[in-house]
Structure formats: C-alpha cells, structure tokens
Amino acid sequence: MFIYTHVPFCLSHCIYCDFYVQLEKYGGKTGFMDSLLNEFTQRLKMQQVIPAEGHHALDSLYVGGGTPSLLQASELRRLIQAVLKYTELTALSELTLEANPGAMKDSPERYLDIGFNRVSVGVQSFNNTELRRLSRIHRAEDAVVFIKNLKTAGFENISIDLMYGLPDQTLDSWRQTLEQTLKLDVSHVSMYGLKVEEGTPLERLVAMGAYPMPNEETHVAMYFEGITMLKSAGFEHYEFSNFARSGCVSRHNLNYWDNGEFLALGPSAHGYMNEVRYETVRDLAGWKTNPLAGTRHKCSPKEQLENALIFGLRKRKGVHITELEMRHQINFHERYGHILKKYEAENCFHLKDGYLRLNLSAIPVSNALLAEFLD
Ligand code: SF4
Known part of the structure; x- marks a missing residue:
C-alpha cells in the first residue's frame, strides 16, 4: 500500500509556491493529527481498502507538504502507528519525511526512532543570493549543517530537492550548487526547473521585470549540466528530474510514474484509488469539517x-x-x-x-x- 499525506504548515510562504500552505503562526496544528487519522480510517472504509489488520505490505508512507517536519515526532508517531495497524513493514518499506532546514521541531534522532527511514530536504540552492530571491528562510550553510546532522543521527537515505532556472542564476552558480550537493554525498537528488506559477508573487515580480529569468537556452543547458554532473558522480538518472544512488530509487515516486494507486490524506491532497482520482478540499478548516469532501473523477x-x-x-x-x-x-x-x-x-x-x-x-x-x- 502507498500512502501520501499533505501537511500544509510552513514558517513562511515562498514567493514561487502554489501549494496549499497554512502559516504555522496562524495556528491550525491543534487537532490536525486527529483529523488526519479520522480521514485515514474513513477513507479506508470508503475506498474499501480496509484489510484484515496487518494484511497489506506498507510499500511507502510519504509525509509531504508544506513542511511536515514542523510536526513533533510524537504527533507523527500517531500517524505511523495508525498506518501500521493496517499494514506491515517489510525490508523495502519506505517512510519519507519532507523537511526544511531550520524547520524541524525535534531532533533528527526522534524522527528516525519513530520509523522514518528517508528524509527529503527542500534545499533548492546552495547560493544565498538565489535563496533570498526565492524568499527561502534558510541559508546555504544551514542546509549543509542540517544534512550533516541528519547523517549523524543515522539517516542513510537522504534526498535533496534542487531548483534551476532561478532569477539571476548563472550556469556557473548552478554548477556550484551541484558541486556542494555532491560533497554532501546524499543518496537521491530531485532537480526541477523553476516554473513561474500563475497568481504567485513571483509571477508579478517577473512581469514587472524585477526578476530577470535565465533564457530558454540557459535553462536547457542547466538541465543537461545537472544530468552530466550527477551521472558522472554515479547517480542513476531514473526519471526526467530524479537521480538515485544504487538501491535508493524512491518507491513513492516510482509508483506515481507507474500510474499506481495511492491513498492521499490531508487538505489539498491528490490521491488515486480504485480508478478514481480525487482531491480533498484546499482549505484546512473545510477539510477538518469534512475530510472526504472535494473532487472525484473516475478515470x-x-x-x-x-x-x-x-x-x-x-x-x-x-x-x-x-x-x-x-x-x-x-x-x-x-x-x-x-x-x-x-x-x-x-x-x-x-x-x-x-x-x-x-x-x-x-x-x-x-x-x-x-x-x-x-x-
Ligand atoms: S517551504 Fe515549500 S511548501 Fe512551504 S511555502 Fe516554501 S516552497 Fe511552499
């Protein structure tokens, strides 16, 4: 069984982001886990995937967001325990926590102890000017320390998210970000070209000419440079934007590209079960009131x-x-x-x-x- 949960809380809203995000300072975390667990049991029944306890193998639990590392380990443990009531861990089970540097409530050891065996870190760039332009709250050095701490805690499977095609980014600064990534010796890298999403502050800044974007040619050159450097360092290029060390291809990602079914939970979560694609409501309060509401489409x-x-x-x-x-x-x-x-x-x-x-x-x-x- 594959399960995805969307945890919408973030410390601040990055100017390019169009995910459903709720700022932590405005509250909403209280009762969030209760609502998530409520949705989980309701959805298992509704989707008729409720097995005899411990019957299904747990292929992957992916806790994404948002910044789920803003939830305490004790809260996330409740989710893992609920999931394991209906599934069984195997040697291949992948339990991923998305995390952002400077936004982790407990020590990495605590998240490892409760069962996560993979962390996906939103780094985006190792260049401080680029990070500032993106309104990310961490600095490059924070990300380096954060990843080293994850390793010291015992996480062996760490993924880094990077972005290219950033405002004012050059091929040279992109190479430096890739070089720093390689120095950290992580097991997985996702690299995505920055998309200027409709309605975001970034769109307005680009339209005003305040944020010069690399041209198409440079964008493509950055993509191929990323492929060349990561492959030369021994990474397998297994999907357009994803690279893994041997044995570290993401099961969660691969299931998605295999058009496999997965249960999705949380506000603004997209799932696919029993040939139905569904999206929960893009509103925390609305989702808490009725977690099963939203759109459904039978494929x-x-x-x-x-x-x-x-x-x-x-x-x-x-x-x-x-x-x-x-x-x-x-x-x-x-x-x-x-x-x-x-x-x-x-x-x-x-x-x-x-x-x-x-x-x-x-x-x-x-x-x-x-x-x-x-x-
Ligand atoms: S941290 Fe991630 S999810 Fe949160 S606002 Fe920034 S890009 Fe969006």
Whole structure:
C-alpha cells in the first residue's frame, strides 16, 4: 500500500509556491493529527481498502507538504502507528519525511526512532543570493549543517530537492550548487526547473521585470549540466528530474510514474484509488469539517491508458509496450505508430528491448511530445 499525506504548515510562504500552505503562526496544528487519522480510517472504509489488520505490505508512507517536519515526532508517531495497524513493514518499506532546514521541531534522532527511514530536504540552492530571491528562510550553510546532522543521527537515505532556472542564476552558480550537493554525498537528488506559477508573487515580480529569468537556452543547458554532473558522480538518472544512488530509487515516486494507486490524506491532497482520482478540499478548516469532501473523477479506460503512457514515459527506462498492450487491451503500433513515425527524423523516441522511451535530447520538448498521446 502507498500512502501520501499533505501537511500544509510552513514558517513562511515562498514567493514561487502554489501549494496549499497554512502559516504555522496562524495556528491550525491543534487537532490536525486527529483529523488526519479520522480521514485515514474513513477513507479506508470508503475506498474499501480496509484489510484484515496487518494484511497489506506498507510499500511507502510519504509525509509531504508544506513542511511536515514542523510536526513533533510524537504527533507523527500517531500517524505511523495508525498506518501500521493496517499494514506491515517489510525490508523495502519506505517512510519519507519532507523537511526544511531550520524547520524541524525535534531532533533528527526522534524522527528516525519513530520509523522514518528517508528524509527529503527542500534545499533548492546552495547560493544565498538565489535563496533570498526565492524568499527561502534558510541559508546555504544551514542546509549543509542540517544534512550533516541528519547523517549523524543515522539517516542513510537522504534526498535533496534542487531548483534551476532561478532569477539571476548563472550556469556557473548552478554548477556550484551541484558541486556542494555532491560533497554532501546524499543518496537521491530531485532537480526541477523553476516554473513561474500563475497568481504567485513571483509571477508579478517577473512581469514587472524585477526578476530577470535565465533564457530558454540557459535553462536547457542547466538541465543537461545537472544530468552530466550527477551521472558522472554515479547517480542513476531514473526519471526526467530524479537521480538515485544504487538501491535508493524512491518507491513513492516510482509508483506515481507507474500510474499506481495511492491513498492521499490531508487538505489539498491528490490521491488515486480504485480508478478514481480525487482531491480533498484546499482549505484546512473545510477539510477538518469534512475530510472526504472535494473532487472525484473516475478515470475511463482511455484516461488510464493515457496516464500510463504520459507518466511512464517520464521514466528513463520508459514503458514496456507488451505490458501496456495487455493491461489496456490495445495494439500499441496500430493506435500510436503514427506518432513514432512523425518524430522519426527528429529521433525523439527510442524502442529497445520492448521498452519505448524518450531520447534524452527530446526531454526539453517532452510536454509537446507527450501531449501527442492525448486524444
Ligand atoms: S517551504 Fe515549500 S511548501 Fe512551504 S511555502 Fe516554501 S516552497 Fe511552499
């Protein structure tokens, strides 16, 4: 079983962020865990996934946000205990806590003790000017100390989130961020190009010309520089934006790109169970009152096929064509052969050993390519 929980609390709201976030100083944490556990049991019943106790293997519990490390370990222990009432830990169970430097309520040891075996740290950059521009509250040196403390506490599986294409960022400063990342010797790196989201303060600052953004060419060069440096350091590039040391590919992430089902809990959480994609309400008080409210969409067989292709082609391994054909009862080449033909000259797709994948050079234009598979 795969479970995701959204913990919306943050110390401040970063100017580029469009996640549902509630500032910690405005309260809301009281009773949050009670509501989360209430939703968990209600949803298990409603989704008819309630097993005999301890029946399902726990594949992954991902506590994301927001900044879930603002919850005390004693609170998070309640969540883990509730989950383990219905699932069993295995050697492969992945329990991830998202954390931000300078925003962890208890010592790292406490989070390790209650069962987390992976921490995903929102670093974004090791350049203080860039961090300030993003309105992040930590400095580069805080992030370095934070990660070292996680390691000292005993966390062996640490992931760092980085962003490129930042205001005023240069290829050189991006290289320095990557070099610092490699020095910290973590097991997983996610690197995402900064997207200027609609309605965010960043959008207004960019529109005013206050925040010069790297041009498209530099953005692409940064992406490929990241790939080159991380791969040279021994990381496996397993998804467009994700890199892992041997044995540290994220199970939570991989399930998502495999179009696998997962239970999602918390305000503004997106889940996928029994072929239904759902989103809970984007409001803490509203969610507390009715955690099962929100939107629901039953995916048609066609949508399931399209999702399997669009998510699956993000994996560097690609999509296994025979498996896809069997699962979705289609003839791939009859249905999509014309797309492969259309892009043959540009060498965008690669078919080998039964897998279809995007060539590396085609990733920067992947949005347009993947859209071809949508009816
Ligand atoms: S810390 Fe993360 S979730 Fe919180 S506001 Fe900043 S980017 Fe958004």
